[in-house]
Amino acid sequence: MIEMRDVSRTFVIRSRDGRRLRRSRTVVRAVDGISFTIGAGEFVGYLGPNGAGKSTTIKMLTGILAASAGSVRVAGLDPARQRTALARRIGVVFGQRTTLWWDLPLRDSLTLIRHLYRVDAAAHRARLAELTEVLDLGPFLGTPVRQLSLGQRMRGDLAAALLHDPPLLVLDEPTIGLDVISKATVRGFLERRNAEQGTTVVLTTHDLGDIERLCRRVMVIDHGRLAYDGGLDRLRATAGAQRVLVVDLARPGEPVDLPGVSVMRVEGPRQWLAIPQGSSAAAVIAELTGRYEVRDIALREPDIEDVITRLYRAGRGSREAVQ
Amino acid sequence: MAEALRVYALLAWTWTRAAAQYPVSMIMLTLTTVALTLLDLAAIALIFVHTDRLAGFSGTEVMFLYATSLVPFAMADIVLGTAERLGQHVREGSLDTMLVRPVSPLIQLATEDFTPRRLGKLLPGVVVLAVALERADVDWTPGRIVMIPLMLVSGTLIFGALWVITAAFQFVVVDGREATSSVTYGGAFLTQYPMHIFGRDFVRTLTFVLPLAFVNWQPALYVLDRPDPHGLPAAARFASPAVAAVLCVLAALAWRAGLRRYRSTGN
Numbered sequence: 001m002i003e004m005r006d007v008s009r010t011f012v013i014r015s016r017d018g019r020r021l022r023r024s025r026t027v028v029r030a031v032d033g034i035s036f037t038i039g040a041g042e043f044v045g046y047l048g049p050n051g052a053g054k055s056t057t058i059k060m061l062t063g064i065l066a067a068s069a070g071s072v073r074v075a076g077l078d079p080a081r082q083r084t085a086l087a088r089r090i091g092v093v094f095g096q097r098t099t100l101w102w103d104l105p106l107r108d109s110l111t112l113i114r115h116l117y118r119v120d121a122a123a124h125r126a127r128l129a130e131l132t133e134v135l136d137l138g139p140f141l142g143t144p145v146r147q148l149s150l151g152q153r154m155r156g157d158l159a160a161a162l163l164h165d166p167p168l169l170v171l172d173e174p175t176i177g178l179d180v181i182s183k184a185t186v187r188g189f190l191e192r193r194n195a196e197q198g199t200t201v202v203l204t205t206h207d208l209g210d211i212e213r214l215c216r217r218v219m220v221i222d223h224g225r226l227a228y229d230g231g232l233d234r235l236r237a238t239a240g241a242q243r244v245l246v247v248d249l250a251r252p253g254e255p256v257d258l259p260g261v262s263v264m265r266v267e268g269p270r271q272w273l274a275i276p277q278g279s280s281a282a283a284v285i286a287e288l289t290g291r292y293e294v295r296d297i298a299l300r301e302p303d304i305e306d307v308i309t310r311l312y313r314a315g316r317g318s319r320e321a322v323q
Numbered sequence: 324m325a326e327a328l329r330v331y332a333l334l335a336w337t338w339t340r341a342a343a344q345y346p347v348s349m350i351m352l353t354l355t356t357v358a359l360t361l362l363d364l365a366a367i368a369l370i371f372v373h374t375d376r377l378a379g380f381s382g383t384e385v386m387f388l389y390a391t392s393l394v395p396f397a398m399a400d401i402v403l404g405t406a407e408r409l410g411q412h413v414r415e416g417s418l419d420t421m422l423v424r425p426v427s428p429l430i431q432l433a434t435e436d437f438t439p440r441r442l443g444k445l446l447p448g449v450v451v452l453a454v455a456l457e458r459a460d461v462d463w464t465p466g467r468i469v470m471i472p473l474m475l476v477s478g479t480l481i482f483g484a485l486w487v488i489t490a491a492f493q494f495v496v497v498d499g500r501e502a503t504s505s506v507t508y509g510g511a512f513l514t515q516y517p518m519h520i521f522g523r524d525f526v527r528t529l530t531f532v533l534p535l536a537f538v539n540w541q542p543a544l545y546v547l548d549r550p551d552p553h554g555l556p557a558a559a560r561f562a563s564p565a566v567a568a569v570l571c572v573l574a575a576l577a578w579r580a581g582l583r584r585y586r587s588t589g590n
Contacts, residue, residue: 064422066586080586087425099420103341112337116330116426144344 001168001200002038002061007031007070008224009056030056032224033070038202038217040167043194045215046204049312053224054204058172061202062092075168088117091161095173098157100145106156107141110163117164124163131159134189151182158189162199169193171203175210187213208305220311227311235311236302243281244300245273250293258287269295330426334434342438349438356443363447384547387455391471391539393448395478401441402479403433403486410493413585429487429578459547467546474542477563481538484570487578494581537566 009031031053038044048054059065060072063079063086072079075089092099100109114124132138135155140148148156154174161169174190175183191214193199205211211218211232218235220228228235247256248270255263256271261284265272275284281299288294342349367389377385409432412418421428461467537559544551545560 059419062423064419064586066583068587083422084425084427087423090423092423094420097417097420099423101337101341103344104337108337108340112333115333116424 001040001042001075002036002202003071003073004037004057004060005035005071007034007057007060007067007072009053009060009065010068029224031060031067031221034221034224034226035070036219036226036229038200040200041194041198042217043190043201043215044203044217044219045211046202046219046221047206047208047211047308048204048221052221054221055172057221058170058202058204062086062090062170088164089166089168091164091166091169093154093157093161093169093171093174095154095171095176098145098153100153100156100160102146103144105142105144106137106148109145109156110160113160113163119164123165127163127165128159131162134192135159136185149182151178151185154178154182154186155189158186162193166199168200168202171201173204173206175205175207183207183209190214208308220308222312236307237277242274242277243302245275245281245284245288246298246300247271247273247288247292247294248296250295256288256292258284258291327427327430331430331434334426334430335437338434338437339439342436349440352438353440353443356440360443360446364450367447367451380547381460383455383458383460384543386451387459387547388539388543390448390452390455391474391478391543394445394452394475395482395538397444397448398475398479399482399486400444403483403490404441405435405437406432406486406490407493408432408435409490413493418585428582429490432490461546462548470542470546474539474546474563477542477567478538480567481534481563481570484567484574485535487574488570491574491577491581494585534566534570537563 008029011028011030012025034053034057046054046057056065060067061074061079063074063083066080074086077086077089079086100106101112104112110128113119114121119127132141135158137155137159140152140156143152145153145156158174169190171190175186178186187210190201190203194201194214201214203210203214216231218228218230218232219226220235244264249256250269252268255266256273258273260276260279262274262276263271264274273284273288275281285297288297371382371386376382380388406429409418412421412432418428421431424431456471541551541555541560542563543549551557551559
């Protein structure tokens with residue numbers, strides 16, 4: 001569905017330094033040699049800190065920006081050259097700005113989209129009915145878009161992006177600013193759409209909840225380069241995140257002494273033990289209970305947030321080392 | 324082309340309905356437009372009541388020149404006026420949302436905030452033209468009769484093309500709105516008076532650089548049966564459609580180049 005090969009994108013930033021009239025010219029590599037392939041039916045999360053190149057990648061996928069180097073193919077088309085043809089085959093949602101008409105009732109916006117995309121009336125009616133039901137648009141179909149809450153507007157935008165039944169849906173921060181319930185609605189909808197209709201979904205987000213709930217595949221971009229591309233589980237291992245055993249001992253004491261296990265923290269009788277990668281938690285627990293009197297044990301999986309932070313830090317560290 | 328017109332009409336109708344969501348504001352704006360139009364007409368009447376001759380042209384002839392500039396200008400303004408907002412959309416990033424729709428961003432820009440009120444801009448020009456035609460001392464040959472609609476259409480295309488070219492310029496200079504206005508509105512001002520009240524070199528520049536002289540001046544010389552004070556060959560009087568066609572091609576190229584530049588430089 002999407003194929004990017006050695007794609008780079010540079011921006012030239014001109015700025016006036018100080019009071020002098022001389023202008024400095026800086027070349028920024030927003031995206032720096034990225035390659036990946038996304039197959040039909042995948043659900044991919046695209047992560048990265050602000051300014052990492054997420055939006056630039058999305059803009060190249062949707063034909064808003066041309067790549068400076070490398071090749072981009074989306075749905076068999078070259079996005080920058082075949083923008084209009086591509087627009088008919090993909091749905092795009094920007095979390096930060098609506099593509100709906102501000103002063104029109106939602107229903108009218110959706111009707112206009114039917115005409116712009118030349119969807120025939122019967123197909124439109126069926127899809128609209130379905131989207132109205134799934135996204136619960138009924139209560140505000142007649143309300144002007146400017147009066148909708150952010151959550152309602154986002155559901156409206158989703159409907160608008162899917163009325164022409166595109167096989168690929170690209171979302172740039174679709175859950176930004178939404179409350180918990182709206183987030184759940186949007187996530188549930190995307191999940192169903194992907195599972196039932198096989199719609200390929202690519203979304204960027206800062207919300208790791210989106211990733212954990214939805215994405216079977218995660219791509220992390222940092223400083224314009226892919227720092228990670230793969231499943232969520234392997235991401236944890238790659239970043240070197242450790243599982244943690246929280247142990248409540250019978251009484252406070254010295255940090256426990258177990259081979260290969262380091263104690264991260266001690267607070268009275270409670271101790272935090274880092275389980276080394278590749279070790280079995282069961283073995284550590286057996287060892288522990290054999291040597292110490294243990295009241296309670298909890299095993300904590302590494303937090304996705306930690307994992308990402310570690311990944312970003314690792315990227316930064318190696319870059320600094322190079323410099 | 325048919326598709327472009329269909330989409331234009333569709334979007335214009337949508338914006339009209341959007342405007343109707345604020346009925347009070349729509350009525351107020353319509354009344355304002357009517358008032359301003361009437362003032363415009365009064366000002367024009369005042370000028371022509373006191374003008375017998377301007378640079379060797381009779382009052383009626385000046386009126387004819389004035390109207391044949393005003394009508395094409397208003398038409399271009401109605402169809403493409405909001406294209407000059409391009410810079411704003413580039414700055415705010417809203418151009419990106421236009422680019423993900425299967426419709427030319429130029430059409431989306433041009434139809435923005437469209438209301439039938441825009442048509443009111445045509446009224447002063449049409450009234451003055453009607454008066455000028457009725458009073459004009461013209462020997463109405465078939466050629467001259469045909470020339471009237473021909474020059475209005477060519478003039479509209481010339482203004483429209485210049486508008487698109489200068490809007491495309493905003494892809495390069497994002498704050499170019501002022502520059503755009505100086506060309507479009509300045510152009511309208513110049514063509515409203517007999518050209519040779521301006522300097523000769525100036526007119527040459529205008530003729531060849533900004534071919535505004537072909538909006539009404541050259542074809543009007545034919546209709547009014549006047550020699551060209553600047554001595555251009557007689558063929559120049561019939562060149563307006565060709566000039567319009569060339570400019571439209573240039574405008575299309577400029578717009579494409581601008582869009583390509585936007586995509587390769589981003590913002």
